[in-house]
Amino acid sequence: MKQRKIRILIAKPGLDGHDRGAKVIAKFLQESGYEVIYTGLHQTPEQIVNAAVQEAVDAVGISVLSGSHNYVFTEVMRLMAEKGLGDVVVFGGGTIPEDDIPELKAAGVKALFRPGTPLEEVLRFMKENVG
Amino acid sequence: MDYVAEALNGSQLAGARLIRLLEEGDPAGVEALKKLYPHTGNAFILGLTGPPGAGKSTLTDRIIAEFRSRDLKVGVVAIDPSSPFSGGAILGDRVRMQRHATDPGVFVRSMATRGHLGGLSRTTGEAVLVLDAMGYDVILIETVGVGQDEVEVVDLAHTTAVVALPGMGDDIQAMKAGILEIGDLFIVNKADKPGADDVVKQLTVMLEMRAGSADGWQPRVLKTVAVKGEGIADTVNAFLEHRAHLERTGALAERVAERELRFFRELVKEMAADLIFGSFQGSGAYADLVERLKARQVDPYSAAETLLAGFSCRAT
Known part of the structure; x- marks a missing residue:
């Protein structure tokens, strides 16, 4: 069987309109061979999770x-x-203070990329944790 | 989890995972589809096609809302292109439809073309079958942005709408060979922009020149401004009128029967090729034939004939 394609949902919740980071990541993952489903701005957690259900994503x-x-x-x-x-x-990813990270990870978030993270680090994370 | 039972119960998680199996070519997906098949054949399948940027996703969003207001459940399969270089894709059709994400009567699935030409992905038809079995009343297929010849959607859809837009007069001319022939409806979107009436006129004239369709349907040209929701109710009415026409004339049954036969023939071709190549796995004669082909000592036609002759000897 051919290799499974990895599908990733990239979402931008809440009221801020700063979507540059999400778009850079989406484009980078696409160029790295992933299928990226982009939801756009102002998403509620419900919308994000329902999209993840319908799109059968890996991440x-x-x-x-x-x-x-x-x-x-x-x-x-x-x-x-x-x-x-x-x-x-x-x-x-985003402007998330260091102090908040342990709690988010405890809640099950696998990684949090703060501003200035090299794209290669994101790719390494994807390869190791998703495929 | 029993995906088939759950999907038939309307579980979006199960349906989505089945579509994923089919998309990845997993044999378990095909086995599930066999069980779902008796529950299919009830949905009204619509195709929406047109050039990139014509507003297909925004129209889809509005059409979903209109069907929902009429209490019909809507499934959507939206196709975007895969990169020919990385194989990756950005599937962005959802951006325009996310307000329906929390409506349990709507299921949107994005698919990448993965190198498939024709405006759809290879497994769009399978995804449509899953949504059909899950009980969605209307299934909308939104093709990739197309040029002239990506007309595969007509094979799947009962009704196909071609989306055009003002300011592309020359492109409308260019569309006449392929795309103009496939529309049961033509939607001139962004109709508040200058030149919309010219496009409507051009399309109407061209449709009048076109030989009428065998089932007697006269294609219609509609104007919409999808971002403002204008012309959407008329569009949906036209979809339903075409559907009624297909049912009245028996053309629907004919289209569906043709599609099943075509799909069957495609499957036989695929499976026969697998069977034939599989039977020669590790065969010295086969390796020898391939070597001679690569060295141009035998032409591909004769090589294929030799192979098939060898296969039928083995089979008997």
Whole structure:
């Protein structure tokens, strides 16, 4: 059987409109051979998780620059478990203070990429954790 | 999890995972599809095609809303291109439709072409079958942005709408060979832009010149401004009128029967090739034939004949 294509949802929750980071990641992952489903701006956790269900993705990447990361990630993780997506890798990026990271990781977020992260690091993470 | 039972129960998770299996060519997907098949054949399948940037996704979003207001469940398969270089893809059709993401009566699945030509992905038809079995009343297929010749959607859809836009007068001319022939409806989107009426006129004139379709349907030209929701109810009415026409004339049954036969023949070709090549696996005569072919000592026609002669000897 041919190799499975990896599908990744990239979502931008909340009210901030800073989608440059999400777009850079989406384009980079596409150029690295991944199928990226891009949801666009202003997504609620429900919309993100339902899109992840319908698109049967292997991973969900969420970009937050509004300061609402604690709420968004916790809510996404809760809904993912509820909807049977416990096996889908969740990662994130954005202006997330170091201090908040341990708690988010404890909630199940696999990695958080802060501003200035080299793209290669994201790719290495994808290869090791998703495929 | 029993994907088949769950999908028939309407589980989006199960349906999505089945589509994924089919998309990856997993044999388990085909086995599941065999069980789903008796539950298919009820959905109204619509195709929406047209050049990139014509507003297909925005139209799809509005059409979903219109069908939902009429209490019909809607499945969508939206195709975007894969990169010929990396094999990756950015599937962005959802961006315009995300407001339906929390509506349990709507299921949107994005698919990448993965090198398949013709405006669809190789497994679009299978995805449509899964959505059909899950009980979606209407299934919308949104093709990749097309040029002239990517007309595969007509094989799948009962009704095909071609989306055009103002300011592409010359392109409309260019469209006449392939795309103009496949539309049951023509939607001139962005109709608030200058030149919309010219496009409507051009299309109408060309359709009048075209030989009428065998089932007696006269294609219609509609105007929409999808971002403002204008012309959408009329569009959906026209879809339903075409559907009624197909049912009345028996053309629907004919289209569906043709599609099944074509799909069957495609499958036989694929499976026969697998069977034939599989039977020669590790064969010295086969390796020898390939070497001679590569060295141009035998032409591909004779090589294929030799191979098939060898296969039928083995089979008897």
